[in-house]
Amino acid sequence: MSVTSERTAVHPPPSRRPARLPAAPGRAARPRRTAGRVWPYLLVAPTVLGMLYLLVYPLARTVLISLQDFQLRQLIQGDARFVGLRNYATLLSDPRFWQVVRRTFLFMAVDVALIMLFATLVALVIERLGRIGRTAVLSALVMAWAMPVLAATTVFQWLFHSEFGIVNWALKELGFASFDRYPWFAHGPAAFVILVALIVWQSVPFAAITLYSALTTVPAELYESARIDGASAPRIIRTITFPLIRPIFMLVLSLEVIWTFKAFVQIWVMTNGGPGDATTILPVYAVQIALASQRYDLGSAVSMITVLMMATVLVLHFRQLFRQEGEAL
Template sequence: MPAVREQTAPRPPLGTGPPRRPTGPGPRRPSKSTGRGIWPYVLIAPAVLGTLYLLVYPLVRAVVISLQDFGLRQLILGGARFVGFKNYGTLLGDDRFWEVVRRTFLFMAINVVLIMVLSTLVALMVERLGRFGRTAVLSALVLTWAMPVIAATTVFQWLFHSEFGIVNAVLTDLGFESFHRYPWFAHGPAAFAIVVVLVVWQSVPFAAITLYSALTTVPTELYESARLDGASGPRIFRSITFPMVRPIFMLVFSLEVIWTFKAFVQIWVMTNGGPGDATTILPVYAVQTALSSQRYDLGSAASMVTVVLMSGVLVFYFRQMFRQEDELA
């Protein structure tokens, strides 16, 4: 039989063959990850722009005005000229300014100490209450915290009214005849004490609720072990409770320092800084200087001093926080 030769397909010549896909860069389809990366910034853009306009721009504007000769004439006609740090020199050379600074720190210290002590006691009390008592106390704290500042200040004005106030009526009925129609807001120490009570009453709910939330994170096993070892209540708080909640305690402490340092609405609505300067602190002094004396430059300088002092509190808090993180690490 003749041999059958196997036929094979002819090979293509060198340099030819099936077309290959191009390996170079070409048009790409838009990836979904690119759109996902842009959308978060688009969504937060309105909040960022609003913050810049409502917070950063007024701050920068106040800094510029504090470096200018800016009075009522410049406010209406413009043309304010820069005078450098002359306004700060005038401010720092005013004896009334330093008296206001001392009163501001005294006001802050009294308020912060009372707030932290009372809020800690309230938080410890709430932790030991039953379900019904805890709910009632927390509800009362939330309602107190939610009351508008103007409304609470007006209520305190009614309470201490010289003729129709409930406080004078109760004290008179108890036999203190000297409080009959007693003008609380006409005496400096009395007005100062009322403002302190108001600020403390408004600030304790937030601090107490925050500290109570921190207390709930402390393991109960530590308390049981300490009681088995015979530790007393103060020793347990000093050795277990406070070290566990110290970061939150320092945070609340810093926030209360800032909030009481810049307390303005309560004082302005209740006393306008009076009688005399008995309740005038730095924010009130800045507004008085700007509005009453038409010295917007000195008022802005006083505001900048207030911002610098409050920034010092923030620096202190962050240093403490970073130090605690280094100790834990």
Template sequence: MQPLTRERTTAPGEAPAPRRSRQPLTSAPAPARTLWPYLLIAPAVLGTLYLLVHPLLRALLISLQDFGLRQLILGDAEFVGLENYRTLLTDPRFWEVVRRTFVFMAINVALIMVISTLVALMVERLGRFGRTMVLSALVLAWAMPVIAATTVFQWLFHSEFGVVNRSLRSLGLDSFDRYTWFASGPASFAILVLLIVWQSVPFAAITLYSALTTVPAELHESARIDGAGARRIFRSITFPMIRPIFMLVLSLEVIWTFKAFVQIWVMTRGGPGDATTILPVYAVQTALSAQHYDLGAAASMVTVVLMSGVLVAYFRQMYKQEAEL
């Protein structure tokens, strides 16, 4: 049995009725549909730009003014051009701080990347239970607040109640009885390096481990069948495949260690002497202790320029290597 349908018949000599075209679901014009996603994210983008760009421009303006405590209160700052930068760049202490900053950054970044790579390779070879335990420990260490971790390290190396001194004395090293670690410049520098490496390794190790999970296991098996050892497999197969993530983590660690401030300020305030003073600490010391906000702002702008220069040189080298591959 055929289903009943109602069809409109056309009378002889009558023109057929035009078909209705199907209307689109959305009636908004194409330009409006194209701009709509950008309008949705515009408030977040504008807020981020204000929070980032406004302080930067304000610091740049202060670095071009004679801005001390009087100007901070009364607001009658005088424009002096590049005089603050001239004063800063002719200060021998400033260049010593720059040298120490680059040494501090190089040591930290090298240790972070080496240890993180080894930890990531170790986690990849662990079983399910061991991998879960190590990753959980890394996440917990990473989640610890910076101030809390710095305070823990201060107590660890306390001259009278510190665990480090007590452990060294128990090993027969009586010279470390009530040893004041933070009165020695090299010791304070080493403790800060240890603290920053300890805080940075979890993020880098977890990120590198995530990258290692994307390397096909068949490539490793084929290399082992061909007689390649662990070092050759890592150098020829693993590292080339995780190179983009490795370089990204490296650049993030350069930025993070270059602008390290909280750990140094809480633990040593740049002392003893200038043994742990790097550029961010130098800028704060100049602005707050000496009430030279203009020189502090100039030091901050020089820090931004130096860090940007390091990253630009690094990215140029990275793109050059990728183009050669």
């Protein structure tokens, strides 16, 4: 017997198993594709549900209350009666409501104009500073921006305190004896100006930092070319800087309109809308009606009118913005 036959007899060749047929296309891949499509929605589902609970439900509840006769008795017993648009008709026929509306738009216009003016100037100054100066100014802006609203409001209250305020002391030292123990918050125009200053002081840091970030995206070559052509600084800002940062500028403007329109905490803590109605704007007016008169239906109606007014202003603003962008393209 040969060696080859012996090896074959001792070690028989392994049997070959039949190869598996490939799975039908689409059977195994389909569950994976389905899971891959569903997984992103599962990840964002908690956020969406939380937003619906925290935003949509209160808004829907406010709309419902504004269409009912909902006062203190209905709040306790829960037997509110549907009255349709009667609450809105009551508000729209009230002269005080329209005075508050005019004051709200005046407050918003003054605040937004001053915020955008000072923020633009601060951003332009930061751009021209050196590294150390830029770091110092940005740090100061961030610290001012990080201060809580209640803390900043309390600081302004002490600054303009009639007896212990540093503003009255400084004015008296400068020779203005009439400001000795001057009650700032007892005079409507003075309280209005103080609140405007507070809102501007709190809002300028965010707007300035955002606008400065937009300024850093403008190519330096454009500035050099404009200076070589003999363009002045105002003309450079008007023809180069502003057109390039206009989208960010308009975005900041829209945000400031929203934040100023719904300002409540500062006014409520500092003046409660007084003296009289000198500092009462729509959010404060809604709370005054709901708490003082126990008319939660009218307060909800004021809130919904505030939302509609703010949405209308923003829609008109964005429509004009998109029209300008379309003309530019």
